[in-house]
Amino acid sequence: MSLTINDVKRIAHLARIEVSETEAQATLVKLTGILGLIEEMQAIDTKGIVPMSHSQDVVQRLRADVVTAVNQREAFQKIAPAVEDGLYLVPKVIE
Amino acid sequence: MINASLKEMAAALSAKKISSVELTQLFLARIKSLNPDLNAYITLDEARTLAQAKLADVRIAKGDVAPVTGIPFAQKDIFCAKDWRTTCGSRMLENFIAPYDAHVINQFDHAGAVNLGKTNMDEFAMGSSNETSYFGKVKNPWDTTRVPGGSSGGSAAAIAARLCAAATGTDTGGSIRQPASLCGFTGLKPTYGVVSRYGMIAFASSLDQAGPMAKSAEDCAVMLNVMAGFDERDSTSLQRDKEDYTRDLNKPLAGLKIGLPKEYFAEGLSAEVATVVQEAIAHYRKLGAETVDISLPNTQLSIPVYYVIAPAEASSNLSRYDGVRYGHRAAEYTDLLDMYCKSRAEGFGAEVKRRILIGTYVLSAGYYDAYYLKAQQIRRLIAQDFEEAFKHCDIIMGPSAPGTAFKIGEKADDPVSMYLQDIYTIAVNLAGLPGMSIPAGFANKLPVGLQIIGNYFDEARMLNVAHAYQQQTDWHKQMPEGME
Numbered sequence: 001m002s003l004t005i006n007d008v009k010r011i012a013h014l015a016r017i018e019v020s021e022t023e024a025q026a027t028l029v030k031l032t033g034i035l036g037l038i039e040e041m042q043a044i045d046t047k048g049i050v051p052m053s054h055s056q057d058v059v060q061r062l063r064a065d066v067v068t069a070v071n072q073r074e075a076f077q078k079i080a081p082a083v084e085d086g087l088y089l090v091p092k093v094i095e
Numbered sequence: 096m097i098n099a100s101l102k103e104m105a106a107a108l109s110a111k112k113i114s115s116v117e118l119t120q121l122f123l124a125r126i127k128s129l130n131p132d133l134n135a136y137i138t139l140d141e142a143r144t145l146a147q148a149k150l151a152d153v154r155i156a157k158g159d160v161a162p163v164t165g166i167p168f169a170q171k172d173i174f175c176a177k178d179w180r181t182t183c184g185s186r187m188l189e190n191f192i193a194p195y196d197a198h199v200i201n202q203f204d205h206a207g208a209v210n211l212g213k214t215n216m217d218e219f220a221m222g223s224s225n226e227t228s229y230f231g232k233v234k235n236p237w238d239t240t241r242v243p244g245g246s247s248g249g250s251a252a253a254i255a256a257r258l259c260a261a262a263t264g265t266d267t268g269g270s271i272r273q274p275a276s277l278c279g280f281t282g283l284k285p286t287y288g289v290v291s292r293y294g295m296i297a298f299a300s301s302l303d304q305a306g307p308m309a310k311s312a313e314d315c316a317v318m319l320n321v322m323a324g325f326d327e328r329d330s331t332s333l334q335r336d337k338e339d340y341t342r343d344l345n346k347p348l349a350g351l352k353i354g355l356p357k358e359y360f361a362e363g364l365s366a367e368v369a370t371v372v373q374e375a376i377a378h379y380r381k382l383g384a385e386t387v388d389i390s391l392p393n394t395q396l397s398i399p400v401y402y403v404i405a406p407a408e409a410s411s412n413l414s415r416y417d418g419v420r421y422g423h424r425a426a427e428y429t430d431l432l433d434m435y436c437k438s439r440a441e442g443f444g445a446e447v448k449r450r451i452l453i454g455t456y457v458l459s460a461g462y463y464d465a466y467y468l469k470a471q472q473i474r475r476l477i478a479q480d481f482e483e484a485f486k487h488c489d490i491i492m493g494p495s496a497p498g499t500a501f502k503i504g505e506k507a508d509d510p511v512s513m514y515l516q517d518i519y520t521i522a523v524n525l526a527g528l529p530g531m532s533i534p535a536g537f538a539n540k541l542p543v544g545l546q547i548i549g550n551y552f553d554e555a556r557m558l559n560v561a562h563a564y565q566q567q568t569d570w571h572k573q574m575p576e577g578m579e
Contacts, residue, residue, distance in 0.1 A: 015455040018440035040399045051471030055527025076196045081424035091431045
């Protein structure tokens with residue numbers, strides 16, 4: 001299947017990445033090449049095969065329901081782009 | 096001393112022949128003279144490094160020593176190290192000062208090792224040539240017009256040029272083994288889950304695994320003893336008894352069955368590399384090993400499967416970079432959505448964006464079954480290939496990469512040809528198996544790596560197999576001209 005320039009823009013929007021018109025064109029060429037590579041998979045019959053996400057037969061561990069994280073607000077906010085009174089600043093979203 | 100093994104360095108430190116501060120200064124001086132050209136390190140912090148060396152000397156004076164106490168290591172810039180700038184090779188994290196330590200960093204610190212600095216890498220570990228780093232290309236010390244491989248290219252160049260005693264790396268699709276091959280040293284990717292991923296900046300979580308990069312197998316064994324172990328902070332860390340990875344180093348190889356996958360010696364492998372690899376395998380026969388022909392029929396599919404799974408997981412992992420809590424934020428924007436879109440457009444490089452877009456596409460509504468699910472199914476077939484193969488052999492050998500180091504810029508504009516660099520390494524990540532690359536000789540004066548693939552948790556045996564070869568060859572001791 002082939003990708004269009006509108007597909008690239010739609011995917012970029014979903015990924016929250018701004019792309020210019022020229023970038024979208026160049027991206028289309030590269031993505032088409034990569035998707036061509038991926039298409040090789042479609043020749044394989046995978047009916048009934050259980051998908052594999054982990055090589056070992058493991059289950060998620062449970063831990064005691066107690067607080068383990070300590071409050072490090074100051075340390076974490078020191079590296080934030082914009083903070084005020086212990087809050088992260090972003091553009092207004094509600095009028 | 097720069098070419099000494101970790102054991103020899105530890106012995107010299109214990110015998111007070113050299114102090115940790117002196118040993119550290121020796122490497123810092125080499126970094127000062129050689130790094131401006133090679134660009135192996137992104138961040139150096141001499142004061143912090145020397146303070147650690149002084150503490151190590153205090154420990155040594157008290158006799159409180161672990162096998163790596165006082166030895167200076169380079170850390171790939173993917174590992175968060177408290178108060179160190181940790182960039183992951185990206186503009187997104189250009190000014191990110193890590194507020195905590197990765198498990199791997201913790202382990203080295205507790206053992207009294209010295210952190211020499213943070214090494215260059217492909218942006219977010221996405222690349223096979225170290226050309227996607229925001230902080231510039233890294234040069235291969237064997238030929239500075241060529242790439243060191245990637246994504247752990249800075250660690251690779253630092254080891255080849257002896258700008259550290261050894262280094263750490265991470266391997267999602269070959270990022271330890273391919274640079275080890277291209278720069279002529281020993282690198283090991285452990286079984287998935289053996290080394291904690293806590294504090295290691297995530298690329299593709301079901302494939303990412305950290306491992307040692309060093310001159311020899313013995314050095315890798317010493318480092319793996321430091322790095323491996325259960326960590327409850329990583330939900331995929333495996334709960335196993337602690338192992339001593341040096342325990343089998345000197346076992347004889349007689350009777351060892353080596354499987355040679357026909358797919359690893361087929362079209363696409365350079366003839367010069369094939370010759371070197373075959374000579375290394377012949378050497379193993381002399382050591383008493385026997386070889387059997389095996390097949391890994393789904394090898395070719397590992398690349399398409401990987402380029403669905405890795406970008407899918409990356410697109411999800413990298414969604415955290417939103418310009419709100421940390422990382423790059425655009426200077427100008429109209430609203431919240433525009434702030435996200437501009438911050439991410441500016442913060443990520445071209446290859447990272449491509450992978451996020453591919454991942455977003457394959458996970459988007461209507462495509463999940465055709466891509467991600469299908470890839471996870473073929474992933475099982477690939478793992479089953481190995482399961483079947485290990486019924487007939489103890490260990491698998493082949494090339495680590497299809498060629499030697501290529502020219503800087505040669506593949507930079509062609510992602511698909513770059514992706515094919517990892518044809519012999521990716522399947523190992525998909526199956527979750529351990530793999531390593533050891534120096535096996537040279538083709539046209541460039542290093543060639545032999546790949547050794549083991550069954551799950553067979554790292555000690557792989558290190559034994561590599562060590563036996565390194566006792567009889569000196570490929571791993573050779574240094575690039577002009578770097579002595």
